Amino acid sequence: MKLAFSQSNNPQRQKLIKGLHTEARVDTYVKSGNVPLLKEKDSSIKTLAQLHSAFQTAIELEHSTIPPYLVALYSIKDGTNQVATQIIRSVVIEEMLHMILAANILNAIGGEPKINAKNFIPAYPGSLPDSDKSFIINLEKFSKETIDTFLKIEKPAHTNAPPKAKGYHTIGQFYQALMLGLEYVNDHTEGGIFVTDPEKKKRQVTQEHYYGSGGEIVPVYTIKEARLAIEEIVGQGEGIDDTIDDSDEKLFGQGIEYAHYFRFNEILQERMYCEKDTPKSGPTGEKIVVEWDAVHNMKLNPKIKDYQGQPELHEQAKQFNQTYTALLDNIHHACNGEPEMLMKGVGLMYQLKYKAVELMNIPFGDTGEMAGPTFEFEQPKK
Amino acid sequence: MKTDNYDVVVVGSGIAGAVIAKTLTNAGKKVLLLEAGLQAGIALDPEESYKTYQGYLETFYEAGAKVPNSPYPDLKDAPSINILDIVKLQKSNTPSTVGYLVQKGPVPFASDCFRGPGGTTLHWLGTTLRMLPNDFKMKTVYNQNVDWPLTYDELKPYYEMAELEIGVSGDVEEQKYPDIPKDFFGKDYVFPMEKIPQSYLDKEIAKKTDKLKVTLNRKEYELSCISTPQGRNSTPNEDYKYGSIVWDPSKKKLALKTQPKTYNPDGSLWDPYTGQRCEGNASCVPICPVQAKYNALKTLKKATLENLEVITQAVASKINTDDHSGEVTGIEYKIYKHKGSPEYTTATATGTIYVLAASAIENAKILLASNVGNTSDQVGRNLMDHLVLLTWGLTKEKIYPYRGPGSTTNIPTFRDGAFRSEHAAWISPLDNWGWSWPTFSPGSDVTNALNEGVFGKALRNRMNDLVTRQFLLHFEVEQSPDAGNRVTIDPQYLDAIKNYRPVISYGVSEYNLKAFEASKTVSDQIFAANGIEDHTVYNPVTDADYVTYKGQGYTFRGAGHIVGTHRMGFTKDDSVVDKNQRSWEHPNLYLVGCGNMPTLGTSNPTLTMTALTFQAAENILKQLEQ
Amino acid sequence: MTIQRSEKDLFLEISVYLTGFDEAELQGTGMVNTYYQAVLSNNTQPDVAYFFEMVATILQQNEGNEDALNKAISIHLMPASAYSGMAMNIINMWYTGNWGQNVVSGQAYIQGLIWDAAEAHPPGAKQPGYGSWAIPPL
């Protein structure tokens, strides 16, 4: 009766994709001149005000992926799709981390994150904020198409794609532009742009408030931590190395945590990556059981006004939105000088799930479809 | 790893066995672990452990009575004690044979344990209080019970190891117990994680209870309410510096090793990110769905697996010894093929040193069955538990129970004091789970309302009003060691694969009964101060452990703390093991677990036992490297 | 205009008045089908038929008048002797997930309404998250 012990799970993360090497890149871009970076009339970031606005967009961008990921996650029926559930759950938690990281940077350069406003929440169907709108994101139940969209969201940038804060094609491009802007404005401002007032430094959210997935909350005080924070976001999410489809590098193996793109790809291909795999080979490891049918049949992109004919359902959907809005409010306060609020938001996060699943159990009229959460702004009643 | 000669053969994969296996294999020793439970339960890899654990969880959801053992397989081949089998004993001379234990009384022993991989920590609550210095010298200080051959100070470094191993969350600053010295905790010592937040209920009750003056036997005491250290994950304490426990072969000692990183809470077996914080499932007993609560498999997972061989479905039944040297020569065990099969084969495990870690009742039973180690006639005697007197009532305002870990606050005031020369000490945890333990609320509340014809909105409102105000208080009374409270064996009573069933004689001494009386007096004063309407009922007809004292009836319940059946002592005539936890007669036999503890004190025993087990592991390593 | 309602619709509708939870709340548990099936399988066919006949009648006769409806439920459905205690058993099932002493299913336990009524959650499921117990329920 010999036991088959597997190697003990190593929680240590190793980034699959190399992070941004910003300093080197700035040089390359500037020297090679093949990017219209510092020329006149480009869209690159050159003022602190532009930076503030770009990092506000970053927060919105990170957030905009959360409702669609959550809908897919909640639509999976309890007790099924164990691996897929774990993957999506960990990605969502990391997106929240990214949101906080972007807020930390914004706070570090004297900005004020705005998270509890009506226009903070994107409309679905829609596209990534300020992107080139090359694909549409829906609030949609777990399915192959949905995961395929997630892959598009997390798709890494080609090295030769130019940094772009507006009209970007991939998130990697967007962050490159932000990083370059950060370096540029910091270098061109006397004394730098990072706040030194101890009161303002207290606005940083720190690691003790974060758990449940890989990654780390980096408190940002100087350009050094800002770089780290951006590397964390990009490395964990999309990666920005050479185009992943044709890289032959061996990057996979036990104990390594893959970037979101690859984790989603595992679901789609219904296989894990294994040690001998390369991005080009795709996952060829153990099979994953994906039960594409064990899903609540949620209506596509529901809106609260769709529920007007079903007052009780309407009320429940409203309650969901109130919880969601309360959660955003909570994160807003956490990122505006009350970091301990993050812990208090934990309960709201769990509530969100239970309320969403309840909605997905309620028939939507006689359509045969089920209702679902609408993720709209709804001021909680006091 | 498979060899014919192991350095150490260990019986049982509970926390005691797991600590031994981990510590020894990490130090390079070859260990064979015999485990009575099912193969599936030992899985440590993500996929299999998840599958097994989800199976437990599903069984728990579907169980009618959600008692501690409800999620776990009950095996004919290695039965577990089940509290559902604890029935009121009839006054006749025939013992109760319901369930695994044979209960002779006068009252039934009221606690259970789990026989299976990981052992009872799968359904323990996880409270991890240290014992107090006076608990180790009850005879000297209070002329009661016995002294330990060890002092608190000797055990202190091992307490720190146990607190790392279990992953204790707590606030050292708040740990103020009666009569403890300033250096009770070392200088600047902190627990690995910050305290588990105290419940809303705790804070409401503390408003009128903390600093409350109560009178007991004409003496006044000021109560305090403090947070309870526990083995479940919370926010890492940045000031905590240790990362592992290592054997130092040159000093021949175990030592805590520091690490530069912040402590990282141990998540579940299947995903390190699940269970990094207690999520408030409020089901720690019987099962923590996310494994935020410590269980022994987490320790086993840290063993050096190349040095470890585990044989499951292997029930140790007899120890063989050499008549001349007294050395143990092997442990016989019975292997059953699959769950419930009456067929088994017998084999013998051999090694240099042998360790029994099958929990107090089983350890004693195996010794008795082998007629080994019992010159003192103490094997099986001094069986103890905390005798839990519960009192319950309704608060005026809503306190919202049924949320959070079982208990997050306790009243330590009566853990020590001069009264211990008269009656037993106790600790009072505030319970976060309403009246579920004594009355099976809230299910029974629904039934009661329905029987009154209440339905619809009235029912919903009634439940809201009632259940949100349920308050439950424990008085966990230290049971004194009593030679008559014992485990014996009898060839009449065998299990399915012909191993002995434990036969238990058990009763409550006057020293403890007096403490019941005293507890109820204190409870009355707490309830009065808080305006709590008392709903406590001790039922002489239905309660299995109903006892009377001075004309008053009390019902106690078991705490799950099975202690004292192979006590440690000063000489081979007064005890089963010496202070090294080694059998007096058999130089290569160690016993580990709560059975070694001469007295119980007022802390839940596992932390102390784990500290002792690290000490035992150190002694074993010393002996191996002689 | 009377619409022919199926037994299952009647089951859902009467459950609202029996439990004190509205239709969306009951549907939100995802248990309507399972519980309706449990009613069928735990009762004799005649009991079920008579029960729903009575349910249809009292719902129709007392439409729009909740007090009268409650009175009718009290008289015709709630007595332990009525339809082998079916109404009581149905309420108990919604609240605890048990039919009599038997757990209908693991999900039924998790979806017990008693936990909502008590502003808590079923032990071992729908956990409210780290530290949630330190403040009143959300």
Ligand SMILES: Cc1cc2nc3c(=O)[nH]c(=O)nc-3n(C[C@H](O)[C@H](O)[C@H](O)COP(=O)(O)OP(=O)(O)OC[C@H]3O[C@@H](n4cnc5c(N)ncnc54)[C@H](O)[C@@H]3O)c2cc1C
């Ligand atoms: C409901 C409950 C709550 C508790 N709460 C707390 C608490 O809050 N704090 C605290 O300190 N303590 C608590 N305890 C007590 C605690 O669980 C035990 O003290 C502890 O788990 C004992 O560990 P152990 O390793 O000695 O024995 P166990 O955990 O019981 O392990 C014994 C092991 O030996 C195996 N075994 C048994 N017989 C044989 C055999 N013949 N051959 C091979 N293997 C065998 C078993 O399968 C098992 O793996 C609680 C107990 C219960 C029941």
Ligand code: SF4
């Ligand atoms: S309260 Fe829940 S999450 Fe926390 S330890 Fe208990 S069962 Fe686990």
